[in-house]
Amino acid sequence: MEEIRIKGNLSPNFINDKLGPFLDALQNIQHTIDEINQVPPSPIKVNEIQWEGVDTLDDEILSDMPRVTVLISEAQKALAGLRETLDYLNEEPSNQDLHFASVRMAKSLYEALSLSVENDVEDYLETRYFAQQIGKTIRFQLHALNAGRYTITPLFAPDEKATTKDAEAIAKSLSWLGTINTKKWEEK
């Protein structure tokens, strides 16, 4: 597995305008190299995208926005909780309690992200933008993994509330992170 550390100017459409084309180009270069080497095309998969700098932002940009800081922190906790639940679910795929727990975690993750964006932060554009980026990053990651390619379409509008169905979709998509055997999930 390759771990690529990248940097770029975090413009508002960074995911769509920069990261997406960058990953597409990387994928096509790999396929061309495979052809040059006369080997079958490598199966390409994004396992995880981590957005670093949250902790430093807490001290800098978010210092005067305690509520938003809490919401983002809640989102991070929910994400960690969801991953943990999915780990357990991987071990016990037929456990309905774990299934519903993961859905609840996914829902609280999405709601924390939505609230971060919807919170009264109109005057704090950097904070609002940052919160959106977290949401977009996670959505991008889920969608990319779910679709098995790098098509970037947001799963939800920023102001849309997550329904249980949406949360299930998130949880299912999160299973592609490698913590869950997808086949087992499908069979359930």
Next chain:
Amino acid sequence: MITVNMEGVKDAVDTVKEVVIPWQKEQAERKAKLENILRQAEIQRLNAQTLTEQAKIEKEKAATEVDRAQAELILAQAKKTEAEAKLVLGQAEKAFAEAEKEREIMRLGRITLAERMVEKYNPNLSGAEKINYIIRLLPELERLLSSGVEILGN
């Protein structure tokens, strides 16, 4: 900073690190030179435009001047300004042409880059095969380089 965990792109990532990034460093000076030429050319073009406007105003002023001697003096000044505008515009055009030449060199540089990438993996390809792969790599390199995303070292 963003960390992406991916599978299946090892060769592409290695190539970017070993071939593309060093090439970008080589090209950095040329890119800076091109940007400087373009900036200078744009300034000259604007100066030429201002001088042309000024010459026009001077001509109009000369046409309405009652005193013939004074009118001729203003007209002479207008012609001088007009000549200066043409000179500056010529310099701007020369600079734009130089910028185009630099761009062409950079385009050729990208072809060399794609060639280096192909040769890294198979130096024994026939000319036609090599060209085929270079043509396929060029738009991807363009996308990669224009994304503004940089791969960091380990």
